[in-house]
Amino acid sequence: MQVKVRGPAWGGGKPPDVTINVMLILAKLGGSLDKKGQGPPGSPTIWRGLRRMEAYREAFETGQRKMGRIKRATPWDELFHQP
Secondary structure: OOOOOOOOOOOOOOOOHHHHHHHHHHHHHOOOOOOOOOOOOOHHHHHHHHHHHHHHHHHHHHHHHHOOOOOOOOHHHHHHOOO
16 A cells, blocks of 8 residues: 655645655654565555654653653643543
């Protein structure tokens, strides 16, 4: 499966290098080995990478709260974490 990236930010052509790099980082977090003949990573791999990135962010914020550096909830918590 191949995903075509389109959007008004770059006129539907080739996506910017930053977008490609972020997708490759997420794919590596999701378990992609990034071998030469493998082809582009699929959406399940990128999804796993996003989930792992969220876990890292949550662990980082928890550590910051325990050390007293963050005293209030972040906007992210208000949007996605409901009591």
